Amino acid sequence: MVTAYASIQDHQSSFDLFRFMLRKGHPKPNHFLFPHVLKYCQVTKFVHAQIEKLGFGQHPVVQTALIDSYSRLGEIENAISLFDEMPERDVPSWNAVISGCAQNGLFTRAITIFKKVQHRDIRPNQTTVVCALSACGHTGMLHVGKWIHGYVYRNMRSSDSFVLNALVDMYGKCGCLKEAKKVFDATSKKSLTSWNSMINCLALHGQSERAICVFEEMLHYVADVRPNEITFLGLLNACTHGGLVEKGRFYFQMMTLNYGIEPEIEHYGCLIDILGRAGRLEEALEVLGEMKIQPDEVVWGSLLNGCKIHGRADLAEFAVKKLLEIDPNNGGYGITLANVYGKLGKWDDVRRVRKMLKELNVPKTPGCSWIEVDNKVSQFHSVDKSHPRAEEIYQILENLVYFN
Incomplete structure (x- = not known):
């Protein structure tokens, strides 16, 4: 029953039943049960204690589930410590710790651990490769990414679309658009993720028209692929970098009217950024007023950026107040406002803003x-x-x- 509840995503009932088993004392949990309990568990240390108490602490499947769980909760040092203590490590355990490091922003550590796999009698599988490529993309470690590509070519002739998509993403984030396009073109069966990866790569590097061309190609030549929210986020990013205001509005409307996709906070942030960069700040305010979800710091930050470009100090001050309500410890917003006033030659306002930041003891988050x-x-x-x-x-x- 615990497994059945977990399989239908009813994780609370699954965990409640597990605790009931512990209170009753029978039947005793076995090692097959714990991975299901840990999958979405919020109290990993409690379950870990029960695992040790029941004598399953050295079972590889259970240890791997614990590494996954600790990583998901952001307790990556616990996950790594557990991995280091494992007497025998199989491919899933290596995958779990590499993925955990990547998920928690420890990209260089993920690459270091991946390299260690090569010195063991273990062959990385496609999951390992995808996690490592993700880390390469985030750190810009192109030479490692190319080496992994070579490994894929030599050892994974039947590599699936997940690996090929990860290669496109890695090359794109490292700025090698030619290589990204080469891998994309060589992918025989392109999934929606394949198209999204290519669109996002081009958008990231300001290749706005090319990103739009890839999208239009997907619509006209691929019958069984339907764009999703990630596709439109890539398109809106492309419009942002290319200053394509009308196309940005067009794709925002297409997303909602043609495909019934409700805009998420990132879509609103892109649209406001497009309008703000173009100086259409009143329209950006209208979009803010029409939002069905609460604006976050990305949205207000996009408006602030538009105010900075076009010297709208009054609106910038309004945006900064909203931003400091959300994140009182980020002094970067106030410094941007001071810079807007400085650009306009309003030095009294510059001093006023800096004095306010000093009185509030607001630190500037370092880049x-x-x-x-x-x-x-x-x-x-x-x-x-x-x-x-x-x-x-x-x-x-x-x-x-x-x-x-």
Whole structure:
């Protein structure tokens, strides 16, 4: 019954029945039961304690389920610790820890663990490869992504669309649109995810018209593929980067009227960004007023960006107030507002905003970026001097400024 409840997504009933079994003391749970209990469990440590108490702590299937569960809850260090303690690791356990690291933003760690698989008597499967490619895309580790592509070519001749889609996504995020298109074109049976991956790659790199052409090709030549919310998000992103206001409005309406897809917060954010960048801020406000869901910081941030571009200080102040209500600890919004006033020469307002931020003790969230040089990934934060070669980096920057 626990498994039956889990199979129909009734996870609360599944967990309640599991606890009832523990209270009654019989029948005792076996190792087949715990993966179903842990799948959507919110109290992993409690279940983990019961697993150890009942003597299933060394069972690979149970350990893998625990790694998955801890990773899903963001407790990735617990997941990694459990993985490190496993006496025998099979492919699912490697998949679980690589996927967990990627899901929790530890992309370089995911790649490091993936590389370790190569030194064991274990052959990565398609799930392992997809997780590793995702990490490569997020960190820009193109050389590792190409190496994985080579591994796929040599060892997975019948690789499914999930791997090919992951390759398209990886190449796209690393800026290799030519390679992404090559893999896309070579995919014999393109799923909706394949089309979405290609559209998003092109949109990400400002290839707006090409992204729209891929979408139109999908509509005209593929009968059994119907666009979804991700397809339209890619299209709207393409319109944002290309400044295609009317096309952006057209695809937003097509999504709702032709395909019955309710806009999500990301779709509204894109549309407001399109209108804001074009200076059509009153229309952007109208869209905000018509939203059926509560605007989040992405939506207000898109409006603020439009105000910054077109010097609308009054509207920028309104947007910043809304943003600070959502995230009081992000001083970046106030600094943007001060910059808008500074651009307009309103220095009294600049001082007023900076004084307000100081009184509220609002910190500025530092930006972060990764760069790969000589097969090594370095992470940088703005105004950061913790890098081991920071002095050399700053000296080169000063020389560049001086000689230019």
